[in-house]
Amino acid sequence: MILVTGGAGFIGANFVLDWLEGSDEPVLNVDKLTYAGNLGTLKSLKDDARHVFARADICDRAAMDELFAKHKPRAVVHFAAESHVDRSIHGPADFVQTNVVGTFTLLEAARTYWNALPEAEKQAFRFLHVSTDEVFGSLSATDPQFSETTPCAPNSPYSATKAGSDHLVRAYHHTYGLPVLTTNCSNNYGPYQFPEKLIPLMIANALAGKPLPVYGDGQNVRDWLYVGDHCAAIREVLAKGKLGETYNVGGWNEKKNLEVVHTLCDLLDQKKPKASGSYRDQIAYVTDRPGHDRRYAIDARKLERELGWKPAETFETGLAKTVQWYLDNQAWADEVASGEYRKWVETNYGQRA
Template identity: 65%
Template sequence: MILVTGGAGFIGSNFVLDWIASTDEPVVNLDVLSYSGNLRNLASLQGNARHVFVRGDIRDRPLLDRLLADHRPRAIVHLAAESHVDRSIHGPGAFLHTNVEGSFVLLEAARAYWSGLAAGRRESFRFLHVSTDEVFGSLEPGAPAFTETHAYDPSSPYAASKAASDHLARAWHRTYDLPVVTSNCSNNYGPYHFPEKLIPLTIVNALAGQTLPVYGDGLQIRDWLHVGDHCRALRTVLERGRVGETYNIGGGSEFANIDTVRRVCALLDELQPDPAGPYERLIRLVADRPGHDRRYAIDTRKIERELGWRPTETFETGLRKTVQWYLAHAGWVREVQSGSYRDWVAQNYATRTPGPA
């Protein structure tokens, strides 16, 4: 059995679904069900005895101790995190509470549990700490992609909080010998992605005939990784990754944000055309976010060389599957677009001065 934190969020729910489909091993899924955690993502596992869901906070040490004592997992996959840059700018406190304090409490609970295991189980136990490429900061055009040894230079409260959690995880390995493995991934996309992020926001706004906001000049470059490829990479790192090591996970698909939005529009024009005209007509450049990183790119040679992992989805195939998923799951979209979601969109975009398409 493994314990997954944040398993009702975007990456977490995809990981849990992938794990259940790909292995015969049970999962204990701990999630606090904040605004982006959604049990409907896991509806297909209802009644499945191999999936045990527990609603709770990773800062709740007594709860963690009980779960570890009762279920005796062989590994912890730590995915629970506040992860939206814009939300971290508006309210950084929640990011420090969850990403820093929460990771500390979880590491301490894991250390106590691991220390009490019998020798064989202690040697095989793993703590997989899942992080982001945003901890590295911004790359200049033409600069080499981030490697695992790239210096940390976070720009946003979100990235800083994740950098802090990475440092904690590595310190707990170096000081206490806790068997930690860390991964840093590029921008994920795919099913169940909460529609505050670029690709799902573009899809749901376009279908509603609403403005498609693009920050600044739209030339910020992101390396896109399909969440299915990420889940497969995490399984690989958990199975064969070396203790104390870090593995970068990227999609090898660098595109400017404005081009990504245009690609989504072109797919929607093909799959669900709007009688009012091409969806690209809805694109508007808006005021940029503070400290917006210009480029991310991930060097995946280490995970390819050591563990044999490579992405299977191109951006073209993955993006088409993603758009098709949202078109087929309008009910899921309606459910997550609650009053609190609409309030957030209004808060984040109402004050951004629109510019030309």
């Protein structure tokens, strides 16, 4: 069995679904079920004995110890994190608690469990920590892409807490010998993404006839990674990664935010045209995010060179799949857009017009 934290969130749930589609090895899915955790994403696994769900907080040491002792996982894949930059600006305390204290607590529980394992199981155990390219800070238009040796320079409470968790994971390998692996990924997109993030927010607003809020001048650049490709990369790192190493996971798709929104609008114009005009007509420029990083870009050559992974999707194929998924699953999107989410949208965007 593997233990997956945050397995009811966007990337975690995609990973759990992907894992069980290709393997009979069971998953212990540990999730606190905050606003972004959604068991509806996992409803296809409701009667699947290979999927064991435990509602628990990674900051709860007693709960973590109990889960390790009961289920005896051979590996941990750690997704659980507060992950939205804007939310971290409005309320950084939750990010420090989950991303730093939670990762520390999980590491301590894993270390205690690992130390007590028989030698063969101890050698086989893995702790894979899933992180972000945002820990590296911001690039200019001419800077080289982030590599695994790029120094950390986080610029938001979110990225600072993720950098802190990365450092803790690294330290537990070098100090205690815990067999860890770390991945730093670029912006994910795809099915089941919570609608506070750029792509699902734009799809939801476009279909609802609402403005499409673009921060600042829309020229901020991100590297876009289809979530299915990310899941495949994590499987490779878990299976073949070198202990203590970090692997960057990117899609080789640097796009300006405005370019992403334009492409989305054009896809929607094709797949679900409006009665008149284009979805581009709904684009509205709003006040920029404080400290908005200008450019992220991932150099993923190490992962391809050492483990043979590269993305299967281009941005065009991945985005087309994503738009079609949201069109086919509007009930899922409507369900997750709860009252709490609507209040958040008002808080974040209401003063930016």
